[in-house]
Amino acid sequence: MNNRFKTYVFWSLLLGTSVVFADKMGMPTDAPASYEAECASCHMAFPPALLSAKSWQNVMSSLDKHFGTDASVDSKTQADITSWLVKNATTRQKYSETAPENRITKTSWFIRKHDEVKADVWKRAGVKSPANCTACHLYAAKGNFSENSIKIPAK
Numbered sequence: 001m002n003n004r005f006k007t008y009v010f011w012s013l014l015l016g017t018s019v020v021f022a023d024k025m026g027m028p029t030d031a032p033a034s035y036e037a038e039c040a041s042c043h044m045a046f047p048p049a050l051l052s053a054k055s056w057q058n059v060m061s062s063l064d065k066h067f068g069t070d071a072s073v074d075s076k077t078q079a080d081i082t083s084w085l086v087k088n089a090t091t092r093q094k095y096s097e098t099a100p101e102n103r104i105t106k107t108s109w110f111i112r113k114h115d116e117v118k119a120d121v122w123k124r125a126g127v128k129s130p131a132n133c134t135a136c137h138l139y140a141a142k143g144n145f146s147e148n149s150i151k152i153p154a155k
C-alpha cells in the first residue's frame with residue numbers, strides 16, 4: 001500500500017461513504033475554459049459526474065430552451081463542452097439514470113439523498129431552489145458534497 005492510498009483509506013473509514021462519494025463527484029481539472037464561461041454565469045458549473053452521458057447530451061442539445069431561458073452557444077463550443085461532459089459523466093450504475101426534465105434535482109438518487117430536507121427549506125430566500133447546490137454545500141463547485149461541509153441557511 002502506498003501512502004496516498006493509506007491516507008485515502010484512513011479518511012474513508014473515518015468519514016464513512018461521504019469521502020468516496022465526494023471523490024467520484026469531483027470537478028475534473030481539465031474543464032474547457034468555455035465551460036466556466038458559458039455554464040457558470042447563471043448557476044455554478046455543475047460537476048459532470050452529477051449526470052449520465054445521455055442526460056448531458058439532452059441538456060446540451062436543448063440549450064435554446066434551457067429552463068425558461070436561452071443558454072445557446074456556438075456550435076464549436078457546444079461540441080467541446082458536450083464531449084467533455086460526456087467523457088466525465090457518471091459511469092456508476094446507481095447514478096446513471098436519464099434525469100427527468102434534464103434535472104439533477106429530479107433524479108431518484110438526488111431525491112433519496114435529500115429526503116430529510118423539508119419542503120419549506122428549499123423555498124427559503126437563502127436557498128431559492130434545489131438546483132442552488134452552493135446554498136448548502138459549501139464546496140459544491142469543487143464537486144464536494146460531503147456531510148461535513150453542509151450549512152443550511154436559516155432563512
Ligand code: HEC
Pocket residue numbers: 038039040041042043046059063066067069070071073081102103104105106128129130131132
Ligand atoms: C442564461 C442563464 C443560464 C445559462 C447561461 C446556463 N444555464 Fe443552466 N440553468 C439555468 C436556469 C434558470 C436553470 C434552472 C435553475 C433552477 O431550477 O433553480 C438551469 C438549470 C440547469 C441544470 C439543471 C439543474 C437541476 O435542477 O438539476 C443543468 C444540468 C444545467 N442548467 C446545465 C447548464 C449547462 C451545461 C450550461 C452551459 C452550456 C448552462 N446550464 C448554462 C440558467 C442557465
Ligand code: HEC
Pocket residue numbers: 017018019021022025050104105113114117121122127129130131132133134135136137145146147150152
Ligand atoms: C437546502 C440545502 C441543500 C441544497 C440546496 C442541496 N443539498 Fe445536497 N444535501 C443536503 C443535505 C442536508 C444532505 C444530507 C447530508 C446527510 O447525509 O446527512 C445532502 C446530501 C447530498 C449528497 C450526498 C452526500 C453524501 O455524502 O452522501 C449529494 C451528492 C448532494 N447532496 C448533492 C447536491 C447537489 C448536486 C445539489 C444541487 C443540484 C444539492 N445537493 C443541493 C442539503 C442540500
